């Protein structure tokens with residue numbers, strides 16, 4: 588929501604998609620969520636810039652990485668946050684640009700090592716599908732039913748991006764936005 592309110596172009600595009608898919612129904616439900624291709628790109632882009640667990644869970648294993656031998660019992664911590672912003676792999680990495688995932692096969696299922704918000708390999712997050720359902724549906728509902736604005740008196744340049752230090756990445760302060768109702772038309776079959 589934060590990146591979309593900062594980038595009205597993205598908000599408008601995501602909202603248009605959701606409203607186009609669910610117009611006539613008057614509500615968002617699970618049946619049409621698979622059609623929300625752009626919204627899925629928005630979620631991917633969010634996970635690239637803001638991986639929920641920026642430093643993946645430490646693992647111990649003996650292996651060879653780029654010719655460097657990692658002996659058993661070495662504590663290795665993978666920085667998923669830095670990988671998601673690595674300019675060797677991402678064009679303009681600091682930009683919030685969901686279009687980079689449109690027509691791209693890069694996914695977070697653990698085979699594209701430049702994008703690992705859920706980890707990779709044997710210990711990849713087993714909750715990926717459950718997690719996505721719990722993001723896609725509520726986000727689509729928020730976009731379908733409301734037009735969003737900054738809270739009163741706030742401007743784009745006042746946007747507070749401070750993050751809280753911890754195992755999972757959170758905002759330091761709440762994001763306060765003002766919803767305006769959207770009146771969807773309902774088609775009765």
Ligand code: HEM
Pocket residue numbers: 638639640643644645703704705706707709710711712713714715717718719
């Ligand atoms: C957006 C939401 C979520 C994100 C970004 C996320 C991310 C992660 C990451 C990065 C790991 C560590 C993987 C590694 O060390 O390589 C992990 C592990 C794990 N996640 Fe998630 N997760 C999410 C939601 C969930 C949900 C909803 C569940 C359960 C219903 C879940 C269950 C687990 C479990 C059990 C592990 C440990 C797996 C293991 O060590 O073998 N996660 N998750």
